[in-house]
Amino acid sequence: TGHHWGYGKEDGPSAWHRQYPVAKGNRQSPIDIIPNEARRDSTLGPIFLKYDQCRSLNIANNGHSVVVEFDDSDDRSVVLGGPLDNPYRLKQFHFHWGGKGCEGSEHTVAGVGYASELHVVHWNAVKYKTYNDAAAAPDGLAVLGIFLELGDDHRWLHMMTDALYMVKFKGSATDFKGFNPKCLLPNSLHYWTYLGSLTTPPLHESVTWIVLKEPIVVSEKQLGMFRMLQFNGEEEDQRMRMENNFRPPQNLKERIVRSSN
Ligand SMILES: NS(=O)(=O)c1ccc(C(=O)N2CCN(Cc3ccccc3)C2)cc1
Numbered sequence: 001t002g003h004h005w006g007y008g009k010e011d012g013p014s015a016w017h018r019q020y021p022v023a024k025g026n027r028q029s030p031i032d033i034i035p036n037e038a039r040r041d042s043t044l045g046p047i048f049l050k051y052d053q054c055r056s057l058n059i060a061n062n063g064h065s066v067v068v069e070f071d072d073s074d075d076r077s078v079v080l081g082g083p084l085d086n087p088y089r090l091k092q093f094h095f096h097w098g099g100k101g102c103e104g105s106e107h108t109v110a111g112v113g114y115a116s117e118l119h120v121v122h123w124n125a126v127k128y129k130t131y132n133d134a135a136a137a138p139d140g141l142a143v144l145g146i147f148l149e150l151g152d153d154h155r156w157l158h159m160m161t162d163a164l165y166m167v168k169f170k171g172s173a174t175d176f177k178g179f180n181p182k183c184l185l186p187n188s189l190h191y192w193t194y195l196g197s198l199t200t201p202p203l204h205e206s207v208t209w210i211v212l213k214e215p216i217v218v219s220e221k222q223l224g225m226f227r228m229l230q231f232n233g234e235e236e237d238q239r240m241r242m243e244n245n246f247r248p249p250q251n252l253k254e255r256i257v258r259s260s261n
């Protein structure tokens with residue numbers, strides 16, 4: 001079905017606007033977060049992550065990232081509080097990362113990128129009937145962004161990286177039960193928040209971003225496991241290692257970034 005988007009020279013972020021004109025919109029993501037310019041807002045309370053009853057279903061390679069999907073048929077796992085007016089239901093999480101040793105996060109902090117960024121995607125099931133309806137609505141999604149920096153092994157990440165060999169090629173998926181993303185959170189839930197968009201096509205301007213200030217630490221070896229994944233399907237001749245699947249920071253336009261206390 002037509003030429004697909006990607007992260008290469010011809011089909012990468014600078015070309016997305018041709019098929020997705022909203023790429024040049026007024027609330028695009030990611031952005032460069034400048035801590036000194038973020039507005040400390042005392043009305044911004046803490047966020048709460050209710051993941052104890054979450055039910056992970058599968059892990060998949062969708063040709064853009066590796067995604068772990070959750071059972072979102074009820075409000076068993078939600079994010080609430082902070083900038084959100086109601087609970088948002090956990091749907092999936094996925095990552096963006098760089099090539100060997102170079103940057104790979106989508107958001108940057110005062111111009112500095114991290115090696116990778118985890119996105120935990122939630123949708124507003126109070127106001128919208130389906131995820132797809134929510135993903136196209138201005139208050140439809142809440143995505144938690146967590147930076148990954150290089151250091152020691154992350155004690156739990158292996159539970160996910162051990163499964164990556166099963167989803168090497170685009171279109172592959174496998175059961176992935178019993179994984180709770182709580183194990184991928186840093187100690188502090190202090191955050192920056194702003195109104196933005198999906199960072200991949202269709203680039204809908206539907207995301208309340210909640211970016212945690214504290215990164216988690218993973219090892220170069222663990223992050224290297226992500227690079228065994230491939231953008232291409234098993235049957236395709238051209239083998240393309242999955243790396244540098246990040247969109248660069250976009251114009252802040254008339255937005256402000258708020259900071260939790
Ligand atoms: N990066 S983000 O958190 O802003 C985000 C982007 C897109 C979507 C989304 O709703 N998509 C519809 C098809 N899907 C396919 C897909 C593509 C890439 C990664 C993961 C998944 C995306 C969700 C979150």
Ligand SMILES: [Zn+2]
Nearest residue numbers: 094096119199
């Ligand atoms: Zn993402």
